[in-house]
Amino acid sequence: MEAPPVAVMPVTGGSIHMMEYLLQGSVLDQALESLLHRLRGLCDNMEPESFVDHEMVFLLKGQQGSPFILRARHSLDRPAAPWHLRYLGQPEVGDKSRHALVRNCVDVSASHSLHDFLLEMGFRMDHEFVAKGHIFRKGALKVVVFKLFRILLPGNTENTEPLSLSNLVELSVLAPAGQDTVSDDMRNFAEQLKPLVHLDKIDPKRLM
Amino acid sequence: MSGGPAVQISIESACEKQVQEVALDGTETYVQPLSMSQNLAKLAQRIDFGQGSGSEDEGGEGEARGQEWGKQEQEEDEATVKFQPSLWPWDSVRNNLRSALTEMCVLYDVLSVVKEKKYMTLDPVSQDSTVGKTPPVLQLLGKKKSLATAAQLLLKGAEKLNKSVAENQENRRQRDFNSELLRLRSQWKLRKVSDKILGDLSYRSAGRSLFPHQGTFEVIKNTDIDLDKKIPEDYCPLDVQIPSDLEGSAYIKVSIQKQAPDIGDLGTINLFRRQLKPKSGTQPWHLKLEAAQNVLLCKEIFAQLSREAVQIKSQIPHIVVKNQIISQPFPGLQLSISLCHSTGDKKNQKSTPDKNKPDDHLYVLEHNLHQLMREFHKQTLSSVVMPHPASAPFGNKRMRLAGPMAYDKAEITSLQQSEGLLEKIIKQAKHIFLRSRTARTIDSLASRIEDPQIQAHWSNINDVYESSVKVLITSQGYEQICKSIQLQLTIGVEQIRVVHRDGRVITLSHQEQELQDFLLSQMSQHQVHAVQQLAKVMGWHVLSFSNHVGLGSVESIGNASAITVASSNGEYSVSVRNGPESGCKVMVQFPRNQCKDLLKSDVIQDNKWNYLRGPHKEVHWSKMEGRNFVYKMELLMAALTPCP
Numbered sequence: 001m002e003a004p005p006v007a008v009m010p011v012t013g014g015s016i017h018m019m020e021y022l023l024q025g026s027v028l029d030q031a032l033e034s035l036l037h038r039l040r041g042l043c044d045n046m047e048p049e050s051f052v053d054h055e056m057v058f059l060l061k062g063q064q065g066s067p068f069i070l071r072a073r074h075s076l077d078r079p080a081a082p083w084h085l086r087y088l089g090q091p092e093v094g095d096k097s098r099h100a101l102v103r104n105c106v107d108v109s110a111s112h113s114l115h116d117f118l119l120e121m122g123f124r125m126d127h128e129f130v131a132k133g134h135i136f137r138k139g140a141l142k143v144v145v146f147k148l149f150r151i152l153l154p155g156n157t158e159n160t161e162p163l164s165l166s167n168l169v170e171l172s173v174l175a176p177a178g179q180d181t182v183s184d185d186m187r188n189f190a191e192q193l194k195p196l197v198h199l200d201k202i203d204p205k206r207l208m
Numbered sequence: 209m210s211g212g213p214a215v216q217i218s219i220e221s222a223c224e225k226q227v228q229e230v231a232l233d234g235t236e237t238y239v240q241p242l243s244m245s246q247n248l249a250k251l252a253q254r255i256d257f258g259q260g261s262g263s264e265d266e267g268g269e270g271e272a273r274g275q276e277w278g279k280q281e282q283e284e285d286e287a288t289v290k291f292q293p294s295l296w297p298w299d300s301v302r303n304n305l306r307s308a309l310t311e312m313c314v315l316y317d318v319l320s321v322v323k324e325k326k327y328m329t330l331d332p333v334s335q336d337s338t339v340g341k342t343p344p345v346l347q348l349l350g351k352k353k354s355l356a357t358a359a360q361l362l363l364k365g366a367e368k369l370n371k372s373v374a375e376n377q378e379n380r381r382q383r384d385f386n387s388e389l390l391r392l393r394s395q396w397k398l399r400k401v402s403d404k405i406l407g408d409l410s411y412r413s414a415g416r417s418l419f420p421h422q423g424t425f426e427v428i429k430n431t432d433i434d435l436d437k438k439i440p441e442d443y444c445p446l447d448v449q450i451p452s453d454l455e456g457s458a459y460i461k462v463s464i465q466k467q468a469p470d471i472g473d474l475g476t477i478n479l480f481r482r483q484l485k486p487k488s489g490t491q492p493w494h495l496k497l498e499a500a501q502n503v504l505l506c507k508e509i510f511a512q513l514s515r516e517a518v519q520i521k522s523q524i525p526h527i528v529v530k531n532q533i534i535s536q537p538f539p540g541l542q543l544s545i546s547l548c549h550s551t552g553d554k555k556n557q558k559s560t561p562d563k564n565k566p567d568d569h570l571y572v573l574e575h576n577l578h579q580l581m582r583e584f585h586k587q588t589l590s591s592v593v594m595p596h597p598a599s600a601p602f603g604n605k606r607m608r609l610a611g612p613m614a615y616d617k618a619e620i621t622s623l624q625q626s627e628g629l630l631e632k633i634i635k636q637a638k639h640i641f642l643r644s645r646t647a648r649t650i651d652s653l654a655s656r657i658e659d660p661q662i663q664a665h666w667s668n669i670n671d672v673y674e675s676s677v678k679v680l681i682t683s684q685g686y687e688q689i690c691k692s693i694q695l696q697l698t699i700g701v702e703q704i705r706v707v708h709r710d711g712r713v714i715t716l717s718h719q720e721q722e723l724q725d726f727l728l729s730q731m732s733q734h735q736v737h738a739v740q741q742l743a744k745v746m747g748w749h750v751l752s753f754s755n756h757v758g759l760g761s762v763e764s765i766g767n768a769s770a771i772t773v774a775s776s777n778g779e780y781s782v783s784v785r786n787g788p789e790s791g792c793k794v795m796v797q798f799p800r801n802q803c804k805d806l807l808k809s810d811v812i813q814d815n816k817w818n819y820l821r822g823p824h825k826e827v828h829w830s831k832m833e834g835r836n837f838v839y840k841m842e843l844l845m846a847a848l849t850p851c852p
Binding site for chain 1: 595596597600601602608611
């Protein structure tokens, strides 16, 4: 039965508004090793961690045209870790000189029954994928280099095939609203990766 | 001859003698010709006497000789090539004549040429006209010029070599800008922004910094150098320019002061105060940068402390005034933390004389505070775990579980960071203060009271918030016998816990008086215990013993204790009552027959009842001989013990 239409209220994560500052780029498989070496040198001195995550994107069709999107993600190599639910708002149309993509972000940890809960709430799963890669950090900056895998049979995370021959590189910072120095720091960091990978703000709307 | 130039003709006789040797200076030595006798000897050697047939036929000899001669000639003619010299005795004569003839002919020719000049003339050999013509002055000038050219070339080469050697030396001494920059880069973080070189001296790379200071400095080339003057020893081609608010030097001063007259000031310690003694190898920029970083560190710590001081709720609120934080850990005690920042070279700054009191408590506090500051920066870096799944934000792993596992408030507060920096400092200050006051109490008691001696053994290894001391109360000379009072004191942050040897655990507050009273009461109990032990040794019997006697005047401190011991044959008994305030009272009980002032009555029928113990008599204890109570008691007991 079709879920009744809901009115979508502005999403807030309590009293704190967290914004996600994002820069993205991509690198081919051949250049992956050198990029990892570079990141290992630039980022905080910890053992590089690899991860395998399974993400599902849920949609809720509202009265208005644009559906409400929630992303549920859980780790495949650490099954005991809690699930993570994320809402990402529209990118802020600020001044053009800001170097990173800024959007509202709400992060919630959830238990393992999240999938069923969302289905019961009326969400419909739009697509899912598996991401395998490495995660680095430098202070508050998070750098994730991963490869997307397409799931061939729905629900079966063993059977996957890579989506392309390249890896996605994402540089993100979670900060409260209003701190613009963050984007400068991100740009400086991105400069240091320059010949290997070009990190830019990519507006998802323009890609559609 | 008359018209032409004069020609010199040299005549030399033909060389008859062979040249034996030509010396180095050109003189020739000739082989001396053979004299007559030598010649004869040489010829005689050639004659082969063996071959001669004999003296048979003289005529035949003559013919034979002639034939021999002819044969020989033929043979020689045939073999002229082989063996020339013994050919013919006149050969040499002929040769000499021939050569003489040649010479004569030549002479004749030359003379005819000179005389007649018909077909040939004598023409001198053409020579350089300048050889004889040029005067020696010009020759000298010419030589001088060529020498000068050669010398100039050599000088030019030498000059170039000199210059390069001097340049090398200059470079080594002067250390040009690039090598200095390299050295700077090996120790500090630098980056190039457009045409300036900026550096970073903040602590951002050590972890999340709480102080929003950029901490950038600029590297500039020091070009104001006068090349003509001598370059000073400490010249450096590189200079750094630090932000204006980080100039000078800073340190944090922590001081604990009294407000009540019972204890003295615990004193002041200065944290992060560096005396910058420049070592011989350090460069001025290094010292400058280090000083600026120190200033930044002190500012950062102070900012954190003042933030906490405002946020923490405590019984007595902390006061934050400009650059000083004042708080009261105990009533009557004031802890003040202040940031002292001196810019430039202000000479009038009242430099507190560094008379560090030789008080070990403060050194411990200083060390602890240093460790605290460093640990604070360390903790923001290492204890973070990466989030799984990767899109989750950074943070404590357990806090992320709080939602799904439905933690309640108590659990969440237990997970969070417990204490801030200021709280830790206050706790440490409290502990240091309590410890020093305890030590002072024990020491003052020990110096005031001689009779039971009080000994304190402090443990070497202590915690930041806990120390312990073992207190023994003994009598001098009787340590082995009377060791029943042993106290283990554990000094915490706000309380002192005492564990007695008999197992009692007592908690004392931070009041000094409580400890003193307790120790005094223990000392009085010790005396009575000592009597008990002494009685065992002396063979006396303990008739009664009470630690807390309910009779007699009420003591203000603790309770009085009492003991009664009887001699081994039962004749005498000694009763002792000792109180912390009332002192000791000793009574001796004599047998009845020794008391003079007893009423004779008819009740006693038998004489044997006279040997029972009778009335008590008090002992003038202060007049007794003996240096301490137990000694006196021993003497008394010995006096009352009958000799066998």
